[in-house]
Amino acid sequence: MSFDSLGLSADILRAVTEQGYREPTPIQRQAIPVVLAGRDLMATAQTGTGKTAGFTLPLLQRLSANPPAKGRRPVRALILTPTRELAAQVGENVREYSQYLNIRSLVVFGGVSINPQMMKLRGGVDVLVATPGRLLDLEHQNAVDLSKVEVLVLDEADRMLDMGFIHDIRRVLAKLPPKRQNLLFSATFSDEIRTLAEKLLHNPEQVEVAHRNTASEQVSQQVHFVDKKRKRELLSFLIGRDNWQQVLVFTRTKHGANHLAEQLNKDGITAAAIHGNKSQGARTRALSDFKAGQIRVLVATDIAARGLDIEELPHVVNYELPNVPEDYVHRIGRTGRAAATGAALSLVCVDEHKLLRDIERLLKREIPRLAIPGYEPDPSIKAEPIQNGRQQRGGAGNRGGNGQGGERRRSSEAKPAAPRRPRQGENNSQPRRPRRSKPANNG
Template structure:
């Protein structure tokens, strides 16, 4: 099947061709016809399956074939996302796919000044991509009118509910017309998601392409058993020895991410950390520099597990294993996307053997063990319980996996990625969801030289009018 057979306009097909896309992914081939028919959709699709194009392409088609009356442009399509990074990426996709259309789009989220967003809304916007908190802020200031919305998209609905956005979503629903087309995309379908779907969707078409907690065959997964205190040394050695040029590394805590990035920079490996305490400008620069290969390592907390979209990412490293086995799948899913191959390496100390068993039980297969001479674990070191915030987690045989608690002890220490006092910017990395406001850096080793500063400036998100720093609301 090709995009030509899906009923998309010549202008959209031209934009896809310019991006090098000729064949739709399974979620696109299933969802696009339903959306063009005006059907509501309940789609099970994980990040990396091409789901963004599955709803943006038909939305653009519908808006252009049924143009609004001349005059001021009302918001006709609203796309809600849980994090600013995801909102920005969707916004970029909308701009790319509508390159040859007369469509105006805008991305709004917190952590940046609200005034430029209000100015752009006054000029008229067809497609609005938003995080719930900032959208409600704009509505409260009467800067946005949602009464003409024809199509609503809830992307990563499970993530939004995990982050405590259910009340915000319900408040947004009250601002929308009763008659509209609604598209719900979620990686998983909990009972809470099903309740939301029942209240939001009308006779929805079911689309399912997600590999439910199954990792892609093209991802080579490996585990290196190593002492906790030698993880940084081993990681630095492997990056240098194998000349890895683009590595996404996951830690459990913000403090741990900062500390690891600092140590790698001292090793001459240009690195940056990205997490909830970083300003929006710092996060934007770090991600842009990483994508442009101006920095070599991006150290992230789980805020990045579902939000970052990096083409052809070759390496993902679990510097610390996640407390929840399913989060391992989301983390390593950043690599091995589309037809590309990728490598996922986990550095596992004796404290984490129980977590490793949870992951292998979920995958229904063992993960290959590798060893680097000189970095074998010391057999005399005993496991210490992982601190989960609800008491210690035993590292003996587990039953059903760890509880969703607070930070575990180990490399980096410190608090979990709780973000600022904001609603958006990422979940609290394993902690129970709390209401938050919109709130949420960058470095090949020079051979023998000190790490250099990134030359990349801040790239404003599509239509956000964002400036470096947090700005005022």
């Protein structure tokens, strides 16, 4: 099957061809006809399967085939994403595929000035890609009108729920017209996702391209047991021995990402960290340098697993296993994308044996073991509780996101009772001024 047979216009097909795509992926073959028919859709697919084009191509086709009346352009399609990086990536895809169409698009997210976004919205936008917090800030300031939205897309819906955006999503839904097309995309279909789908979708078509919660079959996976204190030494050894030129490394915490990047640079391996405490500019530069080959190692926290799009990424390393097993799938899904193959290595210390068992239970198989002489774990070391890991989903610490590239919880939602515990790096000795109820405007 080719893209020509899916009912897309010549202008869209021209843009798709120029991006180097010849044949639609399974998710695109199944999703595009459903969206073109105007049906609601509930779709699941692993990262790297082409799901973004699965909703952007038919969405653009529908908008361009039915242009609005003359005058100011209302927002006709709204795409919600959980993170800034993912919003930017989706926005780039929309621009690429609509370059020969009379379609205006805009990406809005927190962490940058809101004023330029307000100015661009004033000029009229057909397709708006947004993170929930910044969208609500814009709506609160009457900078965006959502009453004419024809198509709503929730991308990475499972991650949005993980990050505590359910309240923001409900607020957005209340601003939309009741008659619209709804498209929900998720890497996993948890019970929470199904509950959301029942309230959001009307008689939806369901498309499932990958087995539930399974890792990409194009990624070779290995585990190396090693003492916690020797992980960095082993990682540097492997990068040097095998001459890895592009490696995405995951840690559990922002502090851990910074520390590892510093240590790798001291080892003579160019590295940079990317997480929510970095400015948007710093994160964009780090990703750009990584893609260009100017740095060999990009150290990231979990949230980056949903926003990074790196073609033909050969290596992913779990320097620390995630607390939530599904995040392992998202992490290693950054490699082995589309038709490419990749390798994922997990460095596992004695503290993480239970996390590994949880991951293997999710995958329904044992991950092959790798042993490198000289790096065998010390059997006398006992397991210790994992500190500063990500909160289990649903816990209070997860409400409103963890700050790693997502959006902060809006202050209007904050519970006034319990005082906030200081974030990592904050000075505990200084008294805090009372929080004002003014909504945050940087998402």
